[in-house]
Amino acid sequence: MQLKDTIGESQAFLNRAIVAGILVLAAVLVVLYRMVQLQVVDHEHFTTLSRENRVKVVPLPPTRGLIYDSQGVLLAQNRPAYSLEITPEQVDDLDATLAELANIITIDADDIERFWHLKKRKRRFDSVPIRVNLSPDETAQFAVHRHRFPGVDIKAQLLRHYPHDVKTTHVLGYVGRISQRDIEQIDGSNYAGTSHIGKNGVEKTYESALHGAVGLEQIEVNAAGRRVRTLSQTAPEPGVDVHLHLDIRLQEITMQAFEGYNGAAVAINPKNGGILAFVSQPGYDPNLFVEGISTRDYKTLQEDDKRPLYNRALRGQYPPGSTVKPFMGLAGLEQDVVQYDSTVYCPGFFQLPGNSHRYRDWKKVGHGTMDLRDSIVQSCDVFFYKLAYELGIDRLHDYLQEFGFGGRTGIDLTGETTGLLPSREWKRRSRRQPWYPGETLIMGIGQGYFLTTPLQLAAATAAIANNGTFYTPRVVEYLRTRGTGEITPIPKNSRSIPIASPQNWQDVRDGMADVVEGRRGTATKIRSEQYRIAGKTGTAQVFTIAQDAEYDEETIAEKLRDHALFVAYAPIEDPQIAVAVVVENGGSGGAVAAPIARIIMDGYLLRSDAKENTVDES
Amino acid sequence: MPRQLADLTPTNPNRRQGLLAVFHVDLPLLVGVLLLCGFGLVVLYSASGQDLGQVQRQATRLMLALCVMLAVAQLNPTSLRRWSPWIYLVGVVMLIAVLVFGQVGKGAQRWLDLGVLRFQPSELVKLAVPLMIAWYLAEKRLPPSLQRLAVAAALTAVPVLLIAKQPDLGTSLLVASAGIFVLFLAGISWRLIAFLGVTAAAAAPVVWYLMRDYQRQRVLTFLDPEKDPLGAGYHIIQSKIAIGSGGLYGKGWLNGTQSQLDFLPERHTDFIFAVLSEEFGLIGVMTLLALYLFIIARGLYIATRAQDTFTRLLAGSLTLVFFVYLFVNTGMVSGLLPVVGVPLPLVSYGGTSLVTLMAAFGILMSIHTHRRLLPT
Numbered sequence: 001m002q003l004k005d006t007i008g009e010s011q012a013f014l015n016r017a018i019v020a021g022i023l024v025l026a027a028v029l030v031v032l033y034r035m036v037q038l039q040v041v042d043h044e045h046f047t048t049l050s051r052e053n054r055v056k057v058v059p060l061p062p063t064r065g066l067i068y069d070s071q072g073v074l075l076a077q078n079r080p081a082y083s084l085e086i087t088p089e090q091v092d093d094l095d096a097t098l099a100e101l102a103n104i105i106t107i108d109a110d111d112i113e114r115f116w117h118l119k120k121r122k123r124r125f126d127s128v129p130i131r132v133n134l135s136p137d138e139t140a141q142f143a144v145h146r147h148r149f150p151g152v153d154i155k156a157q158l159l160r161h162y163p164h165d166v167k168t169t170h171v172l173g174y175v176g177r178i179s180q181r182d183i184e185q186i187d188g189s190n191y192a193g194t195s196h197i198g199k200n201g202v203e204k205t206y207e208s209a210l211h212g213a214v215g216l217e218q219i220e221v222n223a224a225g226r227r228v229r230t231l232s233q234t235a236p237e238p239g240v241d242v243h244l245h246l247d248i249r250l251q252e253i254t255m256q257a258f259e260g261y262n263g264a265a266v267a268i269n270p271k272n273g274g275i276l277a278f279v280s281q282p283g284y285d286p287n288l289f290v291e292g293i294s295t296r297d298y299k300t301l302q303e304d305d306k307r308p309l310y311n312r313a314l315r316g317q318y319p320p321g322s323t324v325k326p327f328m329g330l331a332g333l334e335q336d337v338v339q340y341d342s343t344v345y346c347p348g349f350f351q352l353p354g355n356s357h358r359y360r361d362w363k364k365v366g367h368g369t370m371d372l373r374d375s376i377v378q379s380c381d382v383f384f385y386k387l388a389y390e391l392g393i394d395r396l397h398d399y400l401q402e403f404g405f406g407g408r409t410g411i412d413l414t415g416e417t418t419g420l421l422p423s424r425e426w427k428r429r430s431r432r433q434p435w436y437p438g439e440t441l442i443m444g445i446g447q448g449y450f451l452t453t454p455l456q457l458a459a460a461t462a463a464i465a466n467n468g469t470f471y472t473p474r475v476v477e478y479l480r481t482r483g484t485g486e487i488t489p490i491p492k493n494s495r496s497i498p499i500a501s502p503q504n505w506q507d508v509r510d511g512m513a514d515v516v517e518g519r520r521g522t523a524t525k526i527r528s529e530q531y532r533i534a535g536k537t538g539t540a541q542v543f544t545i546a547q548d549a550e551y552d553e554e555t556i557a558e559k560l561r562d563h564a565l566f567v568a569y570a571p572i573e574d575p576q577i578a579v580a581v582v583v584e585n586g587g588s589g590g591a592v593a594a595p596i597a598r599i600i601m602d603g604y605l606l607r608s609d610a611k612e613n614t615v616d617e618s
Numbered sequence: 619m620p621r622q623l624a625d626l627t628p629t630n631p632n633r634r635q636g637l638l639a640v641f642h643v644d645l646p647l648l649v650g651v652l653l654l655c656g657f658g659l660v661v662l663y664s665a666s667g668q669d670l671g672q673v674q675r676q677a678t679r680l681m682l683a684l685c686v687m688l689a690v691a692q693l694n695p696t697s698l699r700r701w702s703p704w705i706y707l708v709g710v711v712m713l714i715a716v717l718v719f720g721q722v723g724k725g726a727q728r729w730l731d732l733g734v735l736r737f738q739p740s741e742l743v744k745l746a747v748p749l750m751i752a753w754y755l756a757e758k759r760l761p762p763s764l765q766r767l768a769v770a771a772a773l774t775a776v777p778v779l780l781i782a783k784q785p786d787l788g789t790s791l792l793v794a795s796a797g798i799f800v801l802f803l804a805g806i807s808w809r810l811i812a813f814l815g816v817t818a819a820a821a822a823p824v825v826w827y828l829m830r831d832y833q834r835q836r837v838l839t840f841l842d843p844e845k846d847p848l849g850a851g852y853h854i855i856q857s858k859i860a861i862g863s864g865g866l867y868g869k870g871w872l873n874g875t876q877s878q879l880d881f882l883p884e885r886h887t888d889f890i891f892a893v894l895s896e897e898f899g900l901i902g903v904m905t906l907l908a909l910y911l912f913i914i915a916r917g918l919y920i921a922t923r924a925q926d927t928f929t930r931l932l933a934g935s936l937t938l939v940f941f942v943y944l945f946v947n948t949g950m951v952s953g954l955l956p957v958v959g960v961p962l963p964l965v966s967y968g969g970t971s972l973v974t975l976m977a978a979f980g981i982l983m984s985i986h987t988h989r990r991l992l993p994t
Binding site for chain 1: 759760761799802803805835846852855858859860861862863864865866875876895899900903904907910911914915918921922926927930931934938941944945948949952953954
């Protein structure tokens with residue numbers, strides 16, 4: 001029985017082995033058939049290809065799309081640049097060649113380090129840059145000695161250049177050499193001839209549009225690899241041009257207004273969310289990164305106390321201070337916690353029932369009897385302590401969330417931070433502590449855990465100005481295809497903040513108007529003859545003063561001095577611009593931040609007037 | 619029975635008791651392998667750009683691999699069978715170790731650094747999987763039950779997935795085919811094979827539907843590399859020119875323009891078949907294929923003559939995997955199949971797969987030379 005089975009199994013195996021043998025034969029015949037096809041049937045064709053040879057497929061990189069501001073001023077262009085490149089395969093002794101090259105052309109340690117780094121990622125027959133941006137002198141110098149350096153060549157390529165350098169960095173970002181990490185995220189073939197890619201800002205967000213599509217060229221080369229003629233060509237599809245909402249002149253005016261201070265300013269068109277100005281001060285020169293920044297330069301930027309690499313407008317997180325009061329007031333009115341005419345007596349401090357701790361008003365002697373409008377105009381803290389206390393943290397959190405606090409606005413720039421809109425849930429999660437009523441109070445005046453970005457403040461202010469429509473901020477207005485001139489607008493995106501009573505919104509806006517236009521406002525200094533401004537000042541504490549101590553600007557180190565804030569929109573009758581200004585360690589919002597906001601609004605609103613005037617004169 | 623004693627002697631006493639028999643060498647297999655290796659070295663000299671150093675290095679590796687083959691041939695299949703599960707276990711553990719501690723070379727994690735030597739566990743697994751599956755299926759009567767088939771499939775899938783994750787598609791394909799061949803030879807029913815085929819065909823559109831656009835694009839490029847003339851397609855375009863321009867008789871040794879002028883990438887490793895085709899023409903290709911067919915035929919013969927299920931399955935599977943190497947490599951180089959990194963066995967430059975292949979031939983020799991006499 002056992003034996004029979006063994007024989008049975010042996011027989012079954014034999015059958016299978018025969019089947020396998022037949023399959024093997026069949027497969028080998030398929031391969032053989034293929035070989036006959038290639039070597040006999042199509043032999044002529046391949047012989048031609050091989051003899052005339054030597055077909056090489058070369059990628060034709062597309063030209064990168066340009067970036068323009070709203071007035072058609074060029075912000076990012078492509079300039080021809082000459083670089084010295086080595087094809088490692090054609091060089092016997094790389095070290096010796098490098099050493100000899102250094103006698104003719106300046107090559108420093110950074111260049112050499114970058115060369116070895118780039119070489120690792122390329123194929124042997126690809127050329128690797130050793131020096132970029134050769135001067136005309138250097139180009140001539142090398143041309144004379146070229147015969148001594150087989151495998152070394154000068155290559156012309158288009159290099160990105162930002163003519164407005166420091167003024168546009170924090171919006172446009174920059175392009176840099178494609179890194180290993182970039183490679184993992186892109187379609188390798190499409191970037192076959194491309195050396196640079198958008199690293200941040202608009203250059204990154206709109207990378208695929210700006211880049212375009214690669215073209216191909218089949219060329220014949222001789223045995224040494226030099227081009228003989230072109231066989232066929234598929235032209236690359238150039239990148240699309242990008243047009244911004246941003247006005248570079250306004251951007252420039254804004255940066256000048258910041259002279260001597262660090263901080264950020266964001267100006268938004270409340271009618272569509274378009275970013276008109278976007279400044280983070282100080283900036284840095286993006287052109288450094290295009291050519292590959294040297295370790296030394298990078299270190300200098302990184303260790304700079306003023307932190308130029310830090311995009312304050314997009315990522316800076318500041319306590320909003322009193323600029324949050326209009327939103328608080330609106331929260332109170334809309335939820336029926338206060339009436340527009342209900343009053344509170346301000347003795348200069350506020351106490352929770354059954355607690356001796358005094359929450360102080362910035363005005364030591366107190367404001368006296370205050371209604372909501374007065375409290376916004378004079379920035380009375382006590383009124384908002386009480387309001388916040390009565391609203392409670394939950395309602396406060398939910399309402400402020402409507403204005404985009406605590407979340408990303410969704411702007412078309414990468415790396416945006418959320419700020420922090422604290423809630424009971426957040427505190428339990430991150431601190432494992434319950435929420436204390438005192439924390440609600442200080443939130444009422446924009447202090448405590450509460451953090452916002454300048455971008456959030458500007459977007460929220462725009463939403464108050466345009467009656468409850470929250471537009472997603474947009475840097476780019478439209479894309480324009482070169483050649484056809486076809487325009488693709490970037491779609492507007494908005495949501496509506498629920499409105500209980502339109503009168504409440506008008507009341508809060510009236511209060512903001514009186515901050516500038518009223519008799520006792522905190523920013524009356526910036527009143528303009530030509531148009532009317534509504535705004536709110538804010539001063540955010542950077543450090544906490546003891547209960548009985550007094551804040552004395554003179555004795556406090558600059559780093560610990562208060563941040564000055566101002567949010568505003570204008571003209572009141574038909575808002576066309578909303579701004580948020582944060583001046584780090586600037587002190588008082590009314591004195592330092594508001595004048596900057598006024599300069600920005602002048603720059604935007606009076607521009608068309610100025611143009612008309614010149615026309616009249618001529 | 620007195621004859622049983624004779625059965626237990628390691629070699630067949632009726633045969634010539636020559637040196638070959640003492641060292642458990644199968645002469646036809648040895649001749650086939652040596653001829654192939656010799657042909658390979660000749661092609662390599664040309665493919666390497668007439669670099670004698672490279673040829674010497676490869677020859678040294680060949681000698682080393684031949685020693686491994688001889689050593690393995692001395693092992694008794696019974697011991698091999700006993701060790702199978704342990705070899706498999708060690709292999710899988712090392713694959714996991716590679717994923718955790720492994721060294722990254724050419725963008726994939728394949729190597730395990732053991733201090734003195736660097737080791738590629740996926741090579742061990744190429745042998746461990748057929749050993750394991752053959753051992754498992756030979757425990758019970760054939761054909762195997764559905765349940766045992768499922769277990770065998772799982773035993774194959776674990777190392778295959780671990781290797782695919784490195785990622786090394788070529789090797790995982792070879793390991794998978796090793797397991798599948800054992801199952802096929804063990805006699806799984808045609809009905810089941812048909813069912814699996816239909817299921818796979820039916821699943822394909824569903825998977826396609828679930829994939830994202832860029833994933834589909836990658837699959838398309840993989841299946842038709844000529845769509846991507848700057849990446850994978852470049853190899854194929856150049857390789858086809860080399861093969862086609864070779865014609866019937868070839869351009870002659872050392873005279874292949876494609877190969878000598880650097881138009882052919884990877885010409886001494888994965889694409890060496892194109893060099894051979896260019897310089898030796900269709901005649902050379904047929905000679906090469908004949909040598910391979912001879913070795914495969916000898917392997918299958920050894921499998922059918924084996925005396926128990928384990929050795930039969932093992933010998934059959936090892937031989938067929940050798941064939942898969944050949945088919946995938948020639949198919950890839952001639953543009954029939956997608957580009958998968960599988961070398962031309964015994965010919966491509968490189969030592970890692972060489973040792974494994976020779977060890978497999980050692981196993982075949984061991985199986986054939988340790989037979990007992992049975993009354994037939």
